[in-house]
Amino acid sequence: MGGLVDWLLAALVLGAAAWTLAAPTGFAAVVGFVGFGLLVTLAWVRLGAVDVALTEAAIGAGATGVILLMAVVRLRGGAEEVSAATPGRAVMVAAGLLAGGVGLALALAVLALPDPAPGLAAAAMARRGELGLGNPVAAVLMGYRGLDTLLESVVLVFAVLAVWSMAPDRRWGGIPGPRFPRQEAGPLALLARLLLPIGLVIGIHVAWVGAEAPGGKFQGGTILAAMWVLAWVAGLVQPPAIASQAVRLALVAGPLAFLLAGFAGMALGEGFLAWPPGLAKPMILLVEAAMTLSVAAALALLVAGPPERAA
């Protein structure tokens, strides 16, 4: 019975992917892509990677779909520029063949692995208790791959900078995104008021349980960002001007705390990002809290887009 679930999922994932590629309009492709994300969430669950499933659920439903959709909105009217920037059929076919070849090679490599596959999982599981984290994924991300996680957090800041750099000079420092009218009545106004407090609690819950169970800063931060976007589209809040010190501080708080913790490891422990024994858990929780704030700020700003209005 489990095998039937997997075959059905695989077929649906491939179908959704094919539709997303072949869709006639940008809007239809984004809807297909969101459906694809939902199916991939289920696929990760079937593979036993609930951490990844939770991430895909949060980012797929809360961030990428909305960001892509805002892109579709911004591209309207620019049909000539879009078609000029679209690669020709030959390039597309070549890219598709290349991606298909890489995918096939990866699949063959995975199938050729002995069972159980060689790896460091057993060694990592044996020592995860030393950081005081019950969730092995969080223990690896913070303990062994701390540098990767730090760089990921920095990448988000660069992504926001890249979006901001799309602004014309006269708009620099202004307010990002379109202005949504304030909904005084109607379904959206009700939803924004009711869902917001629940969503904030769920976002903080998901970030907090990351130490012990699937969850963590990226997933929790995404939910918080989505709740801010909901308040924005309902007209309850306006995006802050990007010249604001508070916005910039929120954006870099996580990477900054991470870096400071890394240097503290040099002073108190064995080297950069080595968590000092005894202090590991509280330091990791502080870094995770700051990162949750920064992930939320970065994703919300990515959705809001480049500054379009004067502050």
Added chain:
Amino acid sequence: MIGALQGLGLLAAAAGAGFFLAGTVGLIRFPDTTSRLHALTKADNLGLGLVVLGLLPFAGSLGAALKLLLVWGLVLLAGGTVAQMIAARVRGTEPGA
């Protein structure tokens, strides 16, 4: 007792699955967008509701059971809102349009 409850739960969950199928059939076969919206909300509200109801006897703890109910509540709230917004859009009565 638990076994009997779980048996009833499976029946409820199967009925919920039936509403999902009804939602799909309606979404595919109904002639216009507002009728199809009608079909969709049945799957959202009743389909998931019956599945949640049916799974309550399987919940391992009170917390898990409350989480199940919260899932349904959120889908009701958000699904209802979306249905209203889509309907307003289709009928051309949305604010600011």
Added chain:
Amino acid sequence: MAEILLLLAIFILASAGIGLWRVLRGPERADRLMAAQLLSTGAIAVLLLLDAAAPQAGLLDTALVLALLGAFASIAFVLAARQVERP
């Protein structure tokens, strides 16, 4: 018991998957949206059924996140579709 729960999950997944035909067919943007919405609700039901069949830490939280954000994407779609159609 677990087998029946898995069977129901397959049934709902297949049903929502067939509903994806509306994403292909349209004709309105709202029709495509509705199929995605049905898949979102279906995915939540499948997650809950999978958890009941074989509990895994985090599965309920994943369903909770989809319940919170699933319709959120559709709301953004409706608002954006409004903007797309504005001249």
